[in-house]
Amino acid sequence: DIQMTQSPSSLSASVGDRVTITCRAGQSIRNYLNWYQQKPGKAPKLLIYAASSLQSGVPSRISGSGSGTDFALTISSLQPEDTATYFCQQSYSTPYTFGRGTKLEIK
Amino acid sequence: EVQLVESGGGLVQPGGSLRLSCEASGFTFSTYWMHWVRQAPGKGLVWVSRVNSDGRRTTYADSVKGRFTISRDNAKNTLYLQMNSLRAEDAAVYYCAKDPDYNGFSFMDVWGKGTTVTVSS
Numbered sequence: 001d002i003q004m005t006q007s008p009s010s011l012s013a014s015v016g017d018r019v020t021i022t023c024r025a026g027q028s029i030r031n032y033l034n035w036y037q038q039k040p041g042k043a044p045k046l047l048i049y050a051a052s053s054l055q056s057g058v059p060s061r062i063s064g065s066g067s068g069t070d071f072a073l074t075i076s077s078l079q080p081e082d083t084a085t086y087f088c089q090q091s092y093s094t095p096y097t098f099g100r101g102t103k104l105e106i107k
Numbered sequence: 108e109v110q111l112v113e114s115g116g117g118l119v120q121p122g123g124s125l126r127l128s129c130e131a132s133g134f135t136f137s138t139y140w141m142h143w144v145r146q147a148p149g150k151g152l153v154w155v156s157r158v159n160s161d162g163r164r165t166t167y168a169d170s171v172k173g174r175f176t177i178s179r180d181n182a183k184n185t186l187y188l189q190m191n192s193l194r195a196e197d198a199a200v201y202y203c204a205k206d207p208d209y210n211g212f213s214f215m216d217v218w219g220k221g222t223t224v225t226v227s228s
Binding site: 001032034036038042043044045046049050055087089091094095096097098099100101 | 142144151152153154157166167168169202209210212213214215216218219220221
């Protein structure tokens with residue numbers, strides 16, 4: 001199984017800050033990397049697919065980058081509604097695996 | 108509106124069985140791969156299983172292989188997860204998700220709200 005390591009596990013930042021969450025795969029997964037946002041009590045929501053493609057309807061302040069083993073999710077200007085837990089997920093091979101999540105809070 | 112609605116969760120004793128359903132609407136269900144993903148209370152997301160558009164190809168996480176069966180009825184726009192020999196560690200919210208398999212990339216672009224499975228005596 002491909003292990004996905006996310007960091008940090010939690011993060012607190014101020015409105016307007018630039019925030020970056022990283023995800024490292026245990027082997028190369030090319031660009032088969034997706035990012036999801038989950039708010040408490042809600043289902044996950046797709047933000048980014050194929051490492052850098054923005055899902056329709058997702059604000060352009062959110063972006064994804066990386067390939068191979070190292071990936072990043074960046075929020076260019078943090079907004080209050082961005083408070084959530086973020087998960088990366090590889091779809092290079094089954095079993096698909098998720099990172100353990102990054103809990104993002106607003107200061 | 109594209110929508111997935113799970114049902115069938117509940118309380119079951121260890122060793123028991125449950126069948127989850129996921130009813131799809133607002134899109135051509137029969138043309139998409141589908142997944143089940145679960146989340147134990149306070150924990151992260153765990154992929155469980157996937158099925159291709161015609162139901163002939165299925166894949167499972169090792170933790171459920173041989174106990175769970177994914178299937179679909181395209182005439183009813185419904186995805187299923189038959190869960191047998193349930194264990195305490197299977198307790199979770201179970202989500203179904205749609206996969207557009209876009210340009211060879213697999214991702215989950217629409218999720219249901221989930222159904223809760225509790226395994227306890």
